[in-house]
Amino acid sequence: MSERQLIQGNEACARGALAAGCSFFAGYPISPSSEIAEQLARELPGRGAVFIQMEDEIASMGAVLGASLGGRRAMTATSGPGFTLMQEHLGYASLAEIPCVVIDVMRGGPSTGLPTSPAQGDVMQARWGSHGDRATIALAPGSVQEVYSLTIEAFRLAEALRTPVVVLYDEVIGHMREGVELHRPTKRQLGRRSGPKAAFSPDFLPYAPDENGVAMVPDFGCGYRFHVTGLMHDERGYPTSDHHKVAQLLERLERKVEPAVAAVSPERYRLEDANVVLVAYGIVARTARAAVDLLREEGVRAGLFRTRLLWPIPDAALSALCRSADLVVVAEMNRGQWSLEVERLAGGSSLLAPYLKAGGSVITAAELAEHVRQSMREAVAAP
Amino acid sequence: MKLESALRPPAGGPGPGGAGRSPEEPEPSAEKRFLRHGMMPHMLCPGCGHGIVFEAMLRALAGRYESLDEVAFVAGIGCSSRVVGYVDACTLHTTHGRPLTFATGLKLARPELTVVVVTGDGDGLSIGGNHLIHAARRNVDLTCVLFNNEIYGMTGGQLAPTTITGAYTSTSPAGNAESPFDAARLVEAAGATFVARAQSYRPRDFEELFLRALDHKGFSFVEVMTDCTEYFGRTNRLGNGADLLFSQARMEPEIDADLAGRPTLKQLAAKPVRPVLEMGVLHESNRGTLEEAMHLLGARS
Numbered sequence: 001m002s003e004r005q006l007i008q009g010n011e012a013c014a015r016g017a018l019a020a021g022c023s024f025f026a027g028y029p030i031s032p033s034s035e036i037a038e039q040l041a042r043e044l045p046g047r048g049a050v051f052i053q054m055e056d057e058i059a060s061m062g063a064v065l066g067a068s069l070g071g072r073r074a075m076t077a078t079s080g081p082g083f084t085l086m087q088e089h090l091g092y093a094s095l096a097e098i099p100c101v102v103i104d105v106m107r108g109g110p111s112t113g114l115p116t117s118p119a120q121g122d123v124m125q126a127r128w129g130s131h132g133d134r135a136t137i138a139l140a141p142g143s144v145q146e147v148y149s150l151t152i153e154a155f156r157l158a159e160a161l162r163t164p165v166v167v168l169y170d171e172v173i174g175h176m177r178e179g180v181e182l183h184r185p186t187k188r189q190l191g192r193r194s195g196p197k198a199a200f201s202p203d204f205l206p207y208a209p210d211e212n213g214v215a216m217v218p219d220f221g222c223g224y225r226f227h228v229t230g231l232m233h234d235e236r237g238y239p240t241s242d243h244h245k246v247a248q249l250l251e252r253l254e255r256k257v258e259p260a261v262a263a264v265s266p267e268r269y270r271l272e273d274a275n276v277v278l279v280a281y282g283i284v285a286r287t288a289r290a291a292v293d294l295l296r297e298e299g300v301r302a303g304l305f306r307t308r309l310l311w312p313i314p315d316a317a318l319s320a321l322c323r324s325a326d327l328v329v330v331a332e333m334n335r336g337q338w339s340l341e342v343e344r345l346a347g348g349s350s351l352l353a354p355y356l357k358a359g360g361s362v363i364t365a366a367e368l369a370e371h372v373r374q375s376m377r378e379a380v381a382a383p
Numbered sequence: 384m385k386l387e388s389a390l391r392p393p394a395g396g397p398g399p400g401g402a403g404r405s406p407e408e409p410e411p412s413a414e415k416r417f418l419r420h421g422m423m424p425h426m427l428c429p430g431c432g433h434g435i436v437f438e439a440m441l442r443a444l445a446g447r448y449e450s451l452d453e454v455a456f457v458a459g460i461g462c463s464s465r466v467v468g469y470v471d472a473c474t475l476h477t478t479h480g481r482p483l484t485f486a487t488g489l490k491l492a493r494p495e496l497t498v499v500v501v502t503g504d505g506d507g508l509s510i511g512g513n514h515l516i517h518a519a520r521r522n523v524d525l526t527c528v529l530f531n532n533e534i535y536g537m538t539g540g541q542l543a544p545t546t547i548t549g550a551y552t553s554t555s556p557a558g559n560a561e562s563p564f565d566a567a568r569l570v571e572a573a574g575a576t577f578v579a580r581a582q583s584y585r586p587r588d589f590e591e592l593f594l595r596a597l598d599h600k601g602f603s604f605v606e607v608m609t610d611c612t613e614y615f616g617r618t619n620r621l622g623n624g625a626d627l628l629f630s631q632a633r634m635e636p637e638i639d640a641d642l643a644g645r646p647t648l649k650q651l652a653a654k655p656v657r658p659v660l661e662m663g664v665l666h667e668s669n670r671g672t673l674e675e676a677m678h679l680l681g682a683r684s
Contacts, residue, residue: 024488024491024492026488045677045678046678048679050491050492050677050679052487052488052491054484054487054517055513055514055517056513058481058484059481059484059487059513059514059517060484061484062477062478062481062483062484062485062487062488062514063484063485063487063488063491064488065477065485065488066457066475066484066485066486066487066488066489066490066492067488067489067491067492068488068492069475069485069489069492070488070489070492070493070496071492071493072492074488074492088478089478089481092477092478219493220455220473220475220489220493220496221452221453221455221473221493221495221496223452224452224473225451225452225471225472225473225474226473226474227419227422227468227474227475227476228474228475228476229468229475229476230476230477230478231476236421238421238422238468239468
């Protein structure tokens with residue numbers, strides 16, 4: 001069952017959240033994400049669902065985590081500066097294994113930057129913005145339709161793996177209007193929260209992992225008494241500084257996000273025989289696709305690897321891609337964030353010529369195609 | 384109130400906050416019923432006032448609840464915030480300064496839970512000051528207990544926004560040049576509907592005020608003055624835990640007069656002394672809670 005509507009990216013996000021069963025939103029106004037909050041302020045109240053505008057982004061994330069521990073599917077939405085303020089609580093959510101969804105509609109940075117222009121500058125902030133070694137999941141929708149479906153997927157992953165899931169898209173996708181199939185998610189697409197398998201007893205272990213390495217933490221107020229902390233903890237949830245236990249915990253948290261790689265697959269466009277591979281995500285993937293078509297018309301065997309998952313990075317697919325290609329062009333609207341990761345995965349196996357543009361405008365198909373031609377000429381001319 | 388009666392439990396009959404219990408027949412281990420034994424030993428220093436207040440909290444809870452399954456304790460970071468881990472309930476030890484934000488989300492998500500926030504003066508008034516005034520303004524049905532020891536204990540005795548003017552701390556080696564917050568008045572001005580102040584040398588009073596705060600519908604706030612012996616006491620040469628309790632007692636003029644001849648406190652007179660703070664219920668009013676305004680009660684989807 002579904003209906004088709006012409007809606008804005010941010011509206012699609014709100015609709016996706018509602019379809020995914022989100023019943024708690026806490027946020028703080030910020031361009032270019034505010035439409036998500038505005039939409040949910042209209043839709044959530046009533047039926048016991050909660051919309052609350054908090055005093056800042058730190059408070060928003062705190063409220064989201066409190067609500068999630070109370071059993072709600074909870075989310076917030078923000079942009080770069082607000083995302084920065086949320087970092088400490090993102091780390092908390094990772095370590096304490098509290099499911100939540102954070103939407104970051106990227107704008108130009110650093111600082112107040114370009115509040116209403118598109119950018120892809122928060123890729124590394126999503127990965128390393130919070131202190132310490134932290135596994136993370138970040139999705140990158142490339143259309144209004146995908147904002148809808150990946151918001152639903154973000155909730156599924158967050159709940160099933162008990163971890164924060166970030167959805168990163170830029171101002172253009174946030175404000176662009178496209179026809180969207182508002183499909184009703186199936187039970188499997190909704191997923192369910194990992195929780196305890198046994199009734200409460202005094203030796204109950206809320207942070208014992210299940211068969212997928214996910215802690216079986218109950219919701220507050222369901223007959224279980226237990227402790228949640230941002231300190232390193234043992235399976236009882238009690239603080240520990242036992243080096244062995246801490247190392248085990250960090251390893252488990254890193255491993256448990258791996259299923260996201262299989263769950264959020266990339267789009268491979270004209271890659272079968274390609275020796276020139278473009279790698280892109282979000283809005284840039286759309287122009288990269290057009291660039292591939294332009295280059296193909298000229299006889300260049302070009303193709304596009306469009307990732308919908310930024311973190312954890314689909315390393316096996318990217319390594320294989322770099323080994324089979326002669327030239328790899330990562331195009332992104334920043335000064336080189338994901339391209340450095342691709343370079344690491346390529347390990348010198350192919351020629352890399354990233355196309356980086358941070359200034360508030362989208363990379364066009366023509367300039368990207370020209371960059372590819374130029375890179376090919378330079379490769380041929382090189383001794 | 385004379386010193387002798389202030390420092391000893393009342394001999395029979397209901398004393399201040401005594402709830403009719405007599406010292407001869409103490410509730411057997413009432414305080415320990417909700418103690419999370421697996422967390423012991425605790426990390427409070429000898430002489431720290433927090434232990435006295437925490438014990439009074441446990442006593443109040445034991446007298447009120449059969450089980451704490453439906454009670455959540457939310458705390459930030461600091462010595463006082465650590466005590467929530469010692470309660471056998473749903474306990475949430477959050478980030479520095481932010482417990483009220485977690486508590487707001489939890490309470491709105493699950494309004495049937497009783498949510499108690501434990502915070503300190505650094506946690507609640509410095510890094511978390513913004514959240515404190517907004518929680519009071521929203522009038523969410525939370526009970527917030529702020530342990531005010533006028534210093535950062537856990538990080539080694541630094542200046543707090545509650546440190547009295549002139550006092551020495553590790554980051555005010557020449558004496559504090561700033562003026563302290565009056566936490567209770569701040570929270571009242573921000574819209575809290577129940578505001579009280581207690582002190583660790585009168586734990587029975589605190590117990591009674593804590594129970595009244597739990598009963599109050601809306602944002603209730605209890606500031607409790609406690610003493611950091613290890614840093615505040617030592618740095619300002621105010622003596623040990625017992626000496627600091629005496630210094631609290633001096634806020635009451637009659638006791639102050641009684642204590643005038645005590646040699647151990649002569650030193651204190653030359654040092655910064657707390658202003659006399661009003662104790663008890665400072666403000667009580669009624670207005671709708673945020674949960675009511677959001678129609679969340681009994682409307683769980």
